[in-house]
Amino acid sequence: MQQSQPTMEPAARTSLNVEALRRDFPILTRTMRGKPFIYLDNGATSLKPQSVIDEEVRYYTELSANIHRGVYEFSEEASECYDQTRGIVARFLNAPSEREIVFTKSATESSNLIAYGWAMKNIKQGDEICISEIEHHANFVPWQALAERLGATLRLIPIDPGDASLDLSDLDRLINDRTRLVGITAMSNVTGYMPPIERILARARAVGAVTVVDGAQWVSHATVDVQKLDADFLIFSAHKMCGPTGVGVLYGREALLNEMDPFLFGGDMVLRVRKEKTVFRKAPEKFEAGTPNIAGVMAFGKAIEYLQNVGMKAIHEHEQDLLRYMVERASEIDGLVSYGPADLSTRGGIFSFNVGDAHPHDTGNILDEDGIAVRTGLHCAHPLMQALGIPGTVRASFYLYNTRAEVDRLIESIHRVRRIFS
Ligand SMILES: Cc1ncc(COP(=O)(O)O)c(C=O)c1O
Structure with a gap:
């Protein structure tokens, strides 16, 4: 039985001026199915504020030049804006150097870059990779495929089926002296559960394994400090944190990045190309072959500035408030x-549920009729x-x-699902 026993505490309202913030997101003035639009699919992708949209448009209307190769003013300005975003990301994560920030197209590409660039070279037959049962496919399938290809063993930290948290009782066997890489999500995209990654990372470090933290759900909602986290790699996507689609980040320790092989080869990642041999640039440039998503990276910088102005702590508290309110209202x-642990302080702002015998897609369709966007199905987390x-x-x-009033609308709509399927 997966029903959680929620910790019921009176939900406190938080300090965000949500009504004012909502005016920054133009799509929130739309209706869906003729009803005021309620967007509760932030785990899939977030909405974008006007400043992010404007920056993307500004690139195409005012610059529209390729970077790192033109000597004319617009190209230089575009290069500067692109490169400055690397610094913005580094400061956001408290990374020691902006050379530890690689732009990719998504969190998925970031995990694949580690798999091809680091793991292919360093993992061999008989070695072990340890991940968990709650991973999104982006931090599951690359390691499974790699283990199959290299003859390595894939070990999974299991869940406690009672509440879908991780069962760490066997951690020392699962992460052992054959383990070369440990990949762990900082926040489940299904339940919002935030596993005790410090403990898992500490065990990984104790056996000398390289560590990958999937921050795709976490970085957008938390104050992240990679120096405190002390992981080798952190992956995430801009589009889940008010930024555009098509931009991802691989944070990696500089020494490790420099040891890694490039994954894509071509222009911009090279120092010198001769008929006989090519010399690559150092990280991060050696991983950014070809023309990148210049407009997207520039707009991502604006997204981070937007989130920082609002305040990551305030965002986290607001989501906690909504989660607690949702749990309280859902109990009726x-x-x-x-699904997910009863201790809501171990969870981010995600509420995954089923209603009676209704199939999740049927519930999703009824919510859609009421103007409410949610995600239904397997959430790229089949295991x-x-x-x-x-x-x-x-x-x-x-x-x-999001607001408590939107949670109320969701609850009304779930009551409708209940009536239809009773
Ligand atoms: C936990 C988690 N990891 C990785 C990803 C992959 O992100 P992207 O599709 O942007 O590559 C997602 C996307 O939903 C996710 O939720």
């Missing part, structure tokens, strides 16, 4: 089963669904612009 619905023995869930995921 007969037959609603939710977790397999471990829970369920066909999927409905996922409401919150961000800075």
Whole structure:
């Protein structure tokens, strides 16, 4: 049985001026199915504020030049804006150097870059890779495929099926002196559960394994300090944190990045090309072959500035408030089963549930009729669904612009699902 026993505490309102923030997101003035649009699919991608949209448009209207190769003013300005964003990301993460920030196209590309650039070279037959059952496919499939290809063993930290948290009782066996790489999510995209990654990373370091933290759900909602985190790699995507699609980040320790092989080869990543041999640039440039998503990277810088102005702590507190309110209101619905630990302080702003016998897609369709966007199904986390023995869930995921009134609308709509399927 996966129903969590929520910790019921009176939900406190938080300091964000949400009504003012909402005006920054033009899409929130739209209607969907003729109803005011309620966006609760932030786990899939976030909405974009006007400043981010404007920066993307500014690149195409005012600059539109390629970077690192033109000597004319617009190209130089575009190069500067692109390169400055690397510094913005580094400061956001408290990274020691901006040379530790590689731009990719997504968190998925970032994990593949580690797999091809580091793991292919350093993992061999008989070695072990340890990840967990709650990983998103982006931090699961690359390691599974690599283990198969190299003859390595893939070990999985299992869940406690009672609440979909991780069962760490066997950690010392799962991460052992054959383990070469440990990959762990900082926040589940299905339940919002934030595993005790410090403990897992400490064990990985103790056996000398390289560590990869999947921050795709976490970085957008938390104050992240990579120096405190002390992981070798951190991956995430701009589009889940008010930025555009098509931009991802690989944070990596500089020494490790420099040891790694490039993954894509071509222009801009080279120092010198001769008929006989090519010399690559150092990281991060050696991983950014070809023309990157210049407009997207520039707009990502604006997204980070936007989030910093609002305040990551305030965002986190606001989401906690919404989660607590959601859990409290959901307890009034007969037959609603939710997934994830009862201790809500171990979770981010995600509420995954099922209603009676209704299939998640049917519930999603009814919510859609009411103007509410949620994600339904397996959430790119098939192994977790397999471990829970369920066909999927409905996922409401919150961000800075969501309100308690929207939670109320969601609850009303779930009551409608209940009536239709009773
Ligand atoms: C936890 C987690 N990791 C990785 C990803 C992959 O992100 P992207 O699709 O932007 O590569 C996602 C996307 O939903 C995610 O939720």
